[in-house]
Amino acid sequence: MRKKFTLGNALLSACCLSSLSLHAQTADRPNIILFLVDDMGWQDTSVPFYNDSVMPLNRRYHTPNMERLAEAGVRFTRAYACPISTPTRCSLMSGMNAARHRVTNWTLDYDKRTDAERGDIVPPEWNYNGIQPDTVTSTHDRKNTTLITGLPEILRRNGYYTIHCGKAHFGAISTTGADPSAFGFEVNIGGGANGAPGSYLGTRNFGQGKWAVKGLEKYHGQDIFLSEVLTREALSALEKPIAEKKPFYLYMSHYAVHAPYDEDKRFSGKYRNRYDEQLKDTLNEMEIHYAALVEGMDKSLGDILDFLQKRPEVASNTILLFMSDNGGQALNNVRQGKANRDQNYPARAGKGSAFMGGVREPMMVCWPGVTEKNTTNDNPVMIEDFFPTILEMAGISGYTTSQTVDGKSFVHLLKNPDEKRERPILWHFPNLWGETQNKEEGYGAFSAYLKGNYHLIYHWENRKLRLYNIKEDISEQNDLSAQYPDIVKALAKEMTDELKRCKAQRPSLKTTGKRIAYPDGSL
Structure with missing residues (x-):
């Protein structure tokens, strides 16, 4: 989508790349x-x-x-x-x-x-x-x-x-x-x-x-x-x-x-x-x-x-x-x-x-x-x-x-x-980052999926799913998972399908050694 903008303190046309507005020679790579x-x-x-x-x-x-x-x-x-x-x-x-x-x-x-x-x-x-x-x-x-x-x-x-x-x-x-x-x-x-x-x-x-x-x-x-x-x-x-x-x-x-x-x-x-x-x-x-x-x-x-x-x-x-x-x-x-x-x-x-x-x-x-x-x-x-x-x-x-x-x-x-x-965008981090494991702030082992404006986050450690509308809530303060369970279910299935398509690896529970279920609950 084209949308003009003006920076409040932008360097105006004098500092624009006038030379870069020239048309490239199509014959040249x-x-x-x-x-x-x-x-x-x-x-x-x-x-x-x-x-x-x-x-x-x-x-x-x-x-x-x-x-x-x-x-x-x-x-x-x-x-x-x-x-x-x-x-x-x-x-x-x-x-x-x-x-x-x-x-x-x-x-x-x-x-x-x-x-x-x-x-x-x-x-x-x-x-x-x-x-x-x-x-x-x-x-x-x-x-x-x-x-x-x-x-x-x-x-x-x-x-x-x-x-x-x-x-x-x-x-x-x-x-x-x-x-x-x-x-x-x-x-x-x-x-x-x-x-x-x-x-x-x-x-x-x-x-x-x-x-x-x-x-x-x-x-x-x-x-x-x-x-x-x-x-x-x-x-x-x-x-x-x-x-x-x-x-x-x-x-x-x-x-x-x-x-x-x-x-x-x-x-x-x-x-x-x-x-x-x-x-x-x-x-x-x-x-x-x-x-x-x-x-x-x-x-x-x-x-x-x-x-x-x-x-x-x-x-x-x-x-x-x-x-x-x-x-x-x-x-x-x-x-x-x-x-x-x-x-x-x-x-x-x-x-x-x-x-x-x-x-x-x-x-x-x-x-x-x-x-x-x-x-x-x-x-x-x-x-x-x-x-x-x-x-x-x-x-x-x-x-x-x-x-x-x-x-x-x-x-x-x-x-x-x-x-x-x-x-749609898939993120997969089945790891434990050394700086923090604060799951509340989105750290720790997770996978996430973005489709349209809906951002679904899956925490592997506690198998919790969280849903946010990033257009209406860019700060992701309002978890919508309880309000829209059908959207959570649909996106969890899509995320799981993508993880399986990529042959993604999954973390395991320390107590049992068993791999943790996918976001849609499948094993």
Whole structure:
């Protein structure tokens, strides 16, 4: 659905990407940039993603380059990802729903689960070694993993120059899949098994041990921030395909805004001593650092836009997609305010939760000659949809994969913005996240299903079903399950059918060792 909007403090037409409004040469395959942010909540930006309403959180943050992109393209107001990082990234690389690829929690050490041990259930034997390229043959690489034909590999085979920059988090330490180049990236800048940086600071060499960001040694000891380093290296890497007139795919995958919240002194000063209307207090140091991380990420986006704008012939044929990998942190041990209420307001909860705060994302697309400027689209999009979409954008068809692709391309929604599609969405997290098991706030082992405006949540531990209407109740405060039992029953059956179709794993009860019943009660 096309809907014009005006940001109260937007940079107007002078700052829009005028070069990106040029029509792409249809004979040329487009360049594609996917700009993925880590742990960014849907409201951690001055661009509104809720009913065009500028909310208090939008006024807290300063993201002028996201505003530029929003003015130049289309915002998707119902974009979703998994509640945890690695499952999202594995879905993006494979086109598979997390229920199918079974990398349902975050990964790090080889052959080690990351589930919390407390609770009344035992998580299933999920793929805690991550995804691996389908070419691996060793027992080491094929244990507790899913083999895939990676998105960049398909692009590479079809003539694209493929660049990975930043966080990977695909495979566990010592596996082939820990290295992004194994999946078809010709250039890997800073990507490994680690899901966060040991430090964002060059003065601390970007961390040590398993959390170190590797390959950036020339910046060690310098007073420079990781987001800036990655951007410089990414833009440098783009010079080669541009010079060779070769189409490129840049996966700009920032570690920001994931913890640790190291101070980015370029931006932190403007947030210090600032009164926040939502918190009704001045921002504490953690929130100051967080806001600066967000703005540093936004500067990276601006540097990329500026790079393109200086090269109109490249800009006119470059698609840019913006997305986050899960909801923002919502726990008050790392964030200010009331846990699960303030951090992703008006959505409830955050990263790791089944509620909208854990899975709803800021998403934008600018496709020269295709997307209409300054519009919104309310159709639902799930993270695995990016796989077939990017390949269709690249004009690649007839490709084969070793995995079943669950994603649904949204190219037709970009080309026909008035079109409406029904896109039910399945989430599956049969795990125990280490930070909290607060079932009331949507954490712990769950599966969830979104169809239309109805969001059904199933808690595996107590077999409880909860139903919310996210159009009328975005904060998910009113459980409608008792009021609409027929809707609960119908959606529970659909969710169960989808879980079975994906051959999803189920947790078991500690007391009996038996697998817990599906949402519809079947065994």
